[in-house]
Amino acid sequence: MSNEIKTITPEEVQQLLNEGKSVSLIDVREDEEVAEGKIPVAKHIRLGTIPERLEEINKDEEHIMICRSGRRSEHACEYLQEAGYEVKNMVGGMMKWEGDVK
Structure with missing residues (x-):
């Protein structure tokens, strides 16, 4: 079984948004980081709160996870993929x- 995390570049995300695609973006950064600016359509769910907020994440669609550098969002991906x-x-x-x- 492959546990490899799929990736997408910021440019590809921008392209999806430009094309008007319905994409689910989830920003897992801390509140103060998000306060400095997030992608407008992104939903903010802090990494530490994902387990108790799973019902807010639709299992029927794909989600793109976002953080500051890509490391915390990778952890979020691992957790969600397992789930x-x-x-x-x-x-x-x-x-x-x-x-x-x-």
């Missing part, structure tokens, strides 16, 4: 994001 979710990790995280933030 049966379809996830991708945005490599490079918000440090590499060049699109809109709010």
